[in-house]
Amino acid sequence: MKFAVLVFPGSNCDLDMYHAIKDELGEEAEYVWHDTKDLSGYDGILLPGGFSYGDYLRCGAIAQFSNVMSEVKKAAEAGKPVLGICNGFQILTEAGLLPGALLRNKNLKFMCRTVELKVVNNDTLFTSEYAKGEILNIPIAHGEGNYTCDAETLASLKANNQIVFTYNSDNPNGSVEDIAGIVNERGNVLGMMPHPERAVHELIGGTDGLALFKSIVKQWRESHVSHA
Amino acid sequence: MKKVKIYVTLRESVLDPQGSAVMGALHTMGYDEVADVRIGKYLELQVDDSERELDVIVKEMCQKLLTNTVIEDYRYDVEEAVSK
Numbered sequence: 001m002k003f004a005v006l007v008f009p010g011s012n013c014d015l016d017m018y019h020a021i022k023d024e025l026g027e028e029a030e031y032v033w034h035d036t037k038d039l040s041g042y043d044g045i046l047l048p049g050g051f052s053y054g055d056y057l058r059c060g061a062i063a064q065f066s067n068v069m070s071e072v073k074k075a076a077e078a079g080k081p082v083l084g085i086c087n088g089f090q091i092l093t094e095a096g097l098l099p100g101a102l103l104r105n106k107n108l109k110f111m112c113r114t115v116e117l118k119v120v121n122n123d124t125l126f127t128s129e130y131a132k133g134e135i136l137n138i139p140i141a142h143g144e145g146n147y148t149c150d151a152e153t154l155a156s157l158k159a160n161n162q163i164v165f166t167y168n169s170d171n172p173n174g175s176v177e178d179i180a181g182i183v184n185e186r187g188n189v190l191g192m193m194p195h196p197e198r199a200v201h202e203l204i205g206g207t208d209g210l211a212l213f214k215s216i217v218k219q220w221r222e223s224h225v226s227h228a
Numbered sequence: 229m230k231k232v233k234i235y236v237t238l239r240e241s242v243l244d245p246q247g248s249a250v251m252g253a254l255h256t257m258g259y260d261e262v263a264d265v266r267i268g269k270y271l272e273l274q275v276d277d278s279e280r281e282l283d284v285i286v287k288e289m290c291q292k293l294l295t296n297t298v299i300e301d302y303r304y305d306v307e308e309a310v311s312k
Binding site: 061094099100103104106146148150 | 296
């Protein structure tokens with residue numbers, strides 16, 4: 001399976017993402033610059049964390065108009081897995097690929113530590129290798145991860161089972177309903193504030209993030225074998 | 229040429245943690261009269277006259293890029309720009 005790791009000016013988790021895929025997952029990965037106009041050669045699209053365009057105006061606001069984003073929209077419409085982590089999540093909400101928005105953390109601080117995440121929905125292509133209710137230790141590093149949406153959106157997120165991860169006991173940013181990660185209605189676009197790509201090896205503090213990437217590959221293999 | 233002054237604030241329904249922190253500080257300083265603080269952004273655009281209607285393009289720019297209407301409200305004023 002071949003992943004595109006998108007690189008915007010100011011991305012800084014692109015290397016972690018690339019090595020998680022290449023070295024720990026054992027799949028193909030390529031860095032793809034933000035002005036690329038074709039993503040058709042990739043099976044999965046990864047939007048890494050960082051501070052695209054310096055977080056100017058709003059986090060992810062300027063990146064949403066990069067050339068590559070119209071390709072990301074096409075990939076999402078085609079049903080390819082699209083994963084946005086941290087700043088990648090912010091870009092996906094700004095681009096309208098995911099509902100809601102991310103506000104400044106409630107305590108106004110940049111939070112950088114490992115948190116407990118709960119797998120609320122394991123019936124997605126991103127979480128099938130986890131058990132429902134499983135608790136994961138995954139690092140966070142963000143100043144604006146306070147997920148918010150209106151009551152109507154929240155009700156539809158719940159009704160469609162789109163809330164995938166929540167903070168288990170200790171919500172670091174004040175997000176509504178302790179939300180840490182959501183998928184779109186179709187289930188092929190996931191945005192999350194925590195960094196699974198930083199939890200793929202014992203040497204860096206744990207491997208709880210690896211199963212997320214394994215889930216993506218598993219689903220891709222299954223769908224491509226059955227179509228062959 | 230016109231000068232467009234755009235004011236962006238968080239929507240009423242959205243908590244403003246910066247505003248709350250600043251209000252706390254003002255209360256500590258003894259300004260108990262302050263009932264609420266909302267922190268926003270101010271943008272100033274110099275826009276050349278064109279065949280496109282100014283109100284239309286300003287609203288477009290606000291909705292597409294300058295604000296996130298999920299969490300923010302905006303209003304704007306237009307002035308004649310003084311040529312330099």
